[in-house]
Amino acid sequence: MAPKPPADLLMKNLPHLTFLRSFEAAARYLSFTSAADELNCTQSAVSNHVRSLEEFIGRPLFVRHPRSLSLTDVGEAYLPSVRHALQEIDSATQLLISQSHKREVVISCPVSLAERWLLKVIEGFSAAHPDIDLTIHSTIWVDVETNVSDISITINHVDDVMGPAVKLWDEKLALVCAPGFQVAGETLTRPEQLVQAKLIHILGRPIYWEKIAKHYGLTGIELKGGLQTNSSNMGLEFAANGMGCAVLPKTLVRSHVADGRLVEPFDFDLDCPWTYFATFKDKAATPSVKHFKAWLLKAAAEMEL
DSSP, X not given: OOOOOOHHHHHHTSOOHHHHHHXXXXXXXXXXXXXXXXXXXXXXXXXXXXXXXXXXXXXXXXXEOSSOEEEOHHHHHHHHHHHHHHHHHHHHXXXXXXXXXXXXXXXXXXXXXXXXXXXXXHHHHHHHOTTSEEEEEEESSSOOSTTSOSEEEEEEETXXXXXXXXXXXXXXXXXXXOTTOEETTEEOOSGGGGGTSOEEEETTOTHXXXXXXXXXXXXXXXXXXXXXESOHHHHHHHHHTXXXXXXXXXXXXXXXXXXXXXXXXXXXXXXXSEEEEEEEOOTTOOHHHHHHHHHHHHHHHTOOO
């Protein structure tokens, strides 16, 4: 089998696209003048394009009459393929143009973060870019279906993340309870009281309480059972209603602490082993997606825990 010629050689053996457009328009109108009007060029230019195409092919495409044109058999046979090819090129070009100008961003994010930190990010972005539409998919445990979102925010264990995910910040742990929350008749103010306290557990995150117990050297603390939920938001609501104390990422408790619904009974500095990562669909990203990505990363960099 003979080797295939290189791509650049194949391209040299194809007629110029301008010649094909002039031929298609002239065939549609059976007039070089009308074709020139549509293509916004001169009649002689269209005539020269068609003549160059005929020379390239080696066969006439039109019969030139004194005041009109007619297609030759070769021209009749050639026209449908040329027209189809030009339509495909035009459709592909329009699709790319429409995608590049699409002013929409789709974001997926854990519902707990979406209702707190991301809410403020979106508020600021929408004020600065009111012409860009945002769609938010709130998630619990797992992300939405692959390829749905332009930007996906997930919470992951720091040791389990691979690939292109970008860590948004170094998360910290916070222990919170309702103002005046009591343990055995006393307001919770000391770590050793946690041994007798009602604890709220986030399913899948036992390490939160384990780290607290290890940090303070507590033995006998209830690390399982009691009040449990798979939702960080629910855990916060349980704590705010005086049903126990909870350990959660500091990012999630800040607004509740700021408005007085929750308090941190004692200070400590513990890294959270679960934190937030963002994955960006950068391939063929629209300008709108790039704008939001930059805004998101700036907001993340300005986080203070």
